[in-house]
Amino acid sequence: MSSLDGERVMDAPSPGKPHDRLAAALAGDMESVNALIRTRMASDHAPRIPEVTAHLVEAGGKRLRPMLTLATARLCGYEGSSHIRLAATVEFIHTATLLHDDVVDESAQRRGRPTANLLWDNKSSVLVGDYLFARAFQLMTETGSLRVLDILANASATIAEGEVLQMTAASDLATDESIYLKVVRGKTAALFSAATQVGGVIAGAPDAQVQALYDYGDALGIAFQIADDLLDYQGDANATGKNPGDDFRERKLTLPVIKAVARATPDERAFWSRCIEKGRQEAGDLDHALALMRRHGSFEATRADAEGWADRARAALAVLPGNDLRAMLDDLAGYVVARLA
Amino acid sequence: MSSLDGERVMDAPSPGKPHDRLAAALAGDMESVNALIRTRMASDHAPRIPEVTAHLVEAGGKRLRPMLTLATARLCGYEGSSHIRLAATVEFIHTATLLHDDVVDESAQRRGRPTANLLWDNKSSVLVGDYLFARAFQLMTETGSLRVLDILANASATIAEGEVLQMTAASDLATDESIYLKVVRGKTAALFSAATQVGGVIAGAPDAQVQALYDYGDALGIAFQIADDLLDYQGDANATGKNPGDDFRERKLTLPVIKAVARATPDERAFWSRCIEKGRQEAGDLDHALALMRRHGSFEATRADAEGWADRARAALAVLPGNDLRAMLDDLAGYVVARLA
Numbered sequence: 001m002s003s004l005d006g007e008r009v010m011d012a013p014s015p016g017k018p019h020d021r022l023a024a025a026l027a028g029d030m031e032s033v034n035a036l037i038r039t040r041m042a043s044d045h046a047p048r049i050p051e052v053t054a055h056l057v058e059a060g061g062k063r064l065r066p067m068l069t070l071a072t073a074r075l076c077g078y079e080g081s082s083h084i085r086l087a088a089t090v091e092f093i094h095t096a097t098l099l100h101d102d103v104v105d106e107s108a109q110r111r112g113r114p115t116a117n118l119l120w121d122n123k124s125s126v127l128v129g130d131y132l133f134a135r136a137f138q139l140m141t142e143t144g145s146l147r148v149l150d151i152l153a154n155a156s157a158t159i160a161e162g163e164v165l166q167m168t169a170a171s172d173l174a175t176d177e178s179i180y181l182k183v184v185r186g187k188t189a190a191l192f193s194a195a196t197q198v199g200g201v202i203a204g205a206p207d208a209q210v211q212a213l214y215d216y217g218d219a220l221g222i223a224f225q226i227a228d229d230l231l232d233y234q235g236d237a238n239a240t241g242k243n244p245g246d247d248f249r250e251r252k253l254t255l256p257v258i259k260a261v262a263r264a265t266p267d268e269r270a271f272w273s274r275c276i277e278k279g280r281q282e283a284g285d286l287d288h289a290l291a292l293m294r295r296h297g298s299f300e301a302t303r304a305d306a307e308g309w310a311d312r313a314r315a316a317l318a319v320l321p322g323n324d325l326r327a328m329l330d331d332l333a334g335y336v337v338a339r340l341a
Numbered sequence: 342m343s344s345l346d347g348e349r350v351m352d353a354p355s356p357g358k359p360h361d362r363l364a365a366a367l368a369g370d371m372e373s374v375n376a377l378i379r380t381r382m383a384s385d386h387a388p389r390i391p392e393v394t395a396h397l398v399e400a401g402g403k404r405l406r407p408m409l410t411l412a413t414a415r416l417c418g419y420e421g422s423s424h425i426r427l428a429a430t431v432e433f434i435h436t437a438t439l440l441h442d443d444v445v446d447e448s449a450q451r452r453g454r455p456t457a458n459l460l461w462d463n464k465s466s467v468l469v470g471d472y473l474f475a476r477a478f479q480l481m482t483e484t485g486s487l488r489v490l491d492i493l494a495n496a497s498a499t500i501a502e503g504e505v506l507q508m509t510a511a512s513d514l515a516t517d518e519s520i521y522l523k524v525v526r527g528k529t530a531a532l533f534s535a536a537t538q539v540g541g542v543i544a545g546a547p548d549a550q551v552q553a554l555y556d557y558g559d560a561l562g563i564a565f566q567i568a569d570d571l572l573d574y575q576g577d578a579n580a581t582g583k584n585p586g587d588d589f590r591e592r593k594l595t596l597p598v599i600k601a602v603a604r605a606t607p608d609e610r611a612f613w614s615r616c617i618e619k620g621r622q623e624a625g626d627l628d629h630a631l632a633l634m635r636r637h638g639s640f641e642a643t644r645a646d647a648e649g650w651a652d653r654a655r656a657a658l659a660v661l662p663g664n665d666l667r668a669m670l671d672d673l674a675g676y677v678v679a680r681l682a
Contacts, residue, residue, distance in 0.1 A: 043502050043505070045502045045503070045506050045523055045527070046502045046503075046505040046506040046509070047509075048505050048506075048508065048509050049502070049505055100467050100468070100471060103444070103463060103464075103467050122444060122463065123444075123508055124505070124508065126441050126444055126467055127441070127501055127504045127505045127508065128501075128505060130441060130474075130497075130500075130501040130504070131498060131501035131502060131505060133471075133474060133497070133501075134494060134497035134498035134500070134501050135498055137478060137490075137494040137497060137498075138491075138494040138495065138498060141487065141490045141491050141494045144487055146482065146485055146487070149478075149482045149490065150479075150482050153475060153478040153479040153482045154479065156471075156474070156475035156478060157472060157475035157476055157478075157479060159471075159475070160468055160469075160471040160472035160474075160475050161384050161386045161387045161390070161472060162386070162387075163468045163471070164384070164387040164389050164390055164465070164468045164469060164472060165386050165387040165389075167389065167464055167465065167468065168387070168388075168389050182386055186386070
């Protein structure tokens with residue numbers, strides 16, 4: 001659960017992967033988005049700002065969220081240019097969230113590089129994040145669409161609520177699957193669903209299609225985060241850039257553990273309480289935790305949940321125009337969980 | 342310069358003070374603002390949020406910024422209800438900025454209470470601040486005025502830029518009065534001028550009046566911050582709730598020091614460099630700093646600057662309708678600097 005961006009489910013580009021095909025199909029638009037991002041993250045008054053943002057913005061993130069906005073706008077036949085601004089908005093909100101998450105989580109690695117707050121300081125991360133939020137807000141205001149503003153304002157509030165909820169719920173064994181889902185909707189799915197929904201809104205798509213785009217983004221984001229949380233225990237460190245078991249060491253309850261806690265014997269529950277709630281971890285605890293999760297079928301059940309959400313994402317696409325972009329979005333949902341095999 | 346809210350220039354309520362007369366004149370509106378703030382800072386999903394915000398929002402701040410929005414809207418004849426939302430927006434942005442400032446500055450006291458990040462943690466301060474920003478953004482979107490959104494988006498970016506600039510400029514002896522002014526415009530005046538300007542915009546005031554309201558807020562904010570920075574060296578700890586010389590100890594260049602540095606002998610410059618740039622302070626340094634500022638007339642010159650900005654604020658009011666509220670805003674500008682006598 002440590003990875004807000006969840007980029008670890010994707011590895012190095014290869015021509016056949018859905019996000020690479022999306023990137024190829026949207027290359028012209030994405031170039032405009034990147035140019036706009038570079039322009040708008042500059043500051044005449046405070047040169048420190050691009051120093052900090054370049055670290056994240058240029059670090060080769062997959063730009064998945066802005067791509068979703070571009071793809072959904074184009075999918076719905078949009079011919080204007082506001083989707084470029086909205087895609088940049090979404091990336092700025094995402095980057096701001098990463099900066100603030102770095103302050104908060106003391107995470108040691110982000111996208112394979114040291115986090116901003118190790119290179120600079122908490123102060124820079126907080127304030128530059130605020131600057132990017134403000135820039136995002138300016139960009140979306142320029143679209144002149146109050147409906148888009150409403151969607152992105154609501155998403156911003158949901159993201160912050162999810163992060164705060166995670167803070168109180170993450171190390172509490174009373175956190176069940178419904179609370180986990182609320183957290184995931186906030187920290188991950190809210191920006192995915194806003195990114196897909198505003199694409200449809202700016203294109204003037206009918207309400208049923210806009211709702212479908214929301215549903216797609218919501219389910220995709222949830223599948224994405226569940227996959228990310230599963231890979232924290234099962235992933236290959238070389239592919240993910242993370243150490244397996246980081247969430248356990250950071251005392252974060254994620255879905256595989258929640259499922260194991262739900263079936264725990266009194267002794268097992270005492271183990272989880274010591275490791276997660278009290279944080280008194282000893283050598284061998286991670287191995288024991290993995291064994292408990294295996295014993296209770298946590299990994300299979302978690303993977304089934306991720307697949308279920310990916311299926312919901314694909315099903316939502318049915319009412320949308322049946323073009324190439326829709327096929328790529330469909331493949332993308334499949335890909336998010338295919339790597340869990 | 343440690344006080345973003347600058348409330349220390351105001352002390353306990355007394356009937357004759359301009360902000361108390363404003364509060365009395367706007368009592369009904371302010372009650373609506375307070376009710377809206379309480380409603381909107383709640384969160385169904387994350388009970389931690391109101392715990393943190395109540396600390397600041399209920400702590401008896403003077404609500405100066407929202408009062409400016411209410412006063413300017415009413416002054417321009419506004420009869421609707423959007424000014425309530427905008428006033429709450431302005432207070433949310435202000436509170437979010439305080440929360441993020443607390444993380445950043447490790448300031449030990451805010452409005453006479455322990456700061457949020459001592460009672461809770463940095464994590465809460467960052468995320469709850471983000472939540473308030475998002476809530477502010479929702480509230481202003483509800484007004485449906487793109488012009489208001491544009492003003493507040495720009496102000497938010499200016500605030501963040503000012504904070505980042507301060508971070509790099511505060512301990513650098515090369516910081517001159519023009520850089521100081523940029524920082525002050527960002528960290529303080531931008532929200533004052535946005536607060537006054539949106540009051541006029543929502544009332545549909547003519548452009549010349551909206552410009553005058555901007556000019557008033559800008560000059561008032563600058564006078565306010567300069568006064569605050571002067572009181573850091575000259576204020577009475579009982580009245581201000583701060584220890585004199587905090588800015589010196591925190592190695593923050595403010596206007597009185599900048600003026601003394603500009604006239605420093607080589608020896609004096611070495612003193613400032615050691616204390617501010619290098620941060621190697623010894624017993625007696627604050628007294629020596631005070632003596633240097635007195636010797637070079639820094640305090641008189643700083644006070645004259647504050648008075649000059651207060652005069653500009655009052656002059657800007659000339660084109661506005663000449664009613665009671667205008668008279669109170671005029672008195673308010675006078676009061677900000679009157680306490681420096």
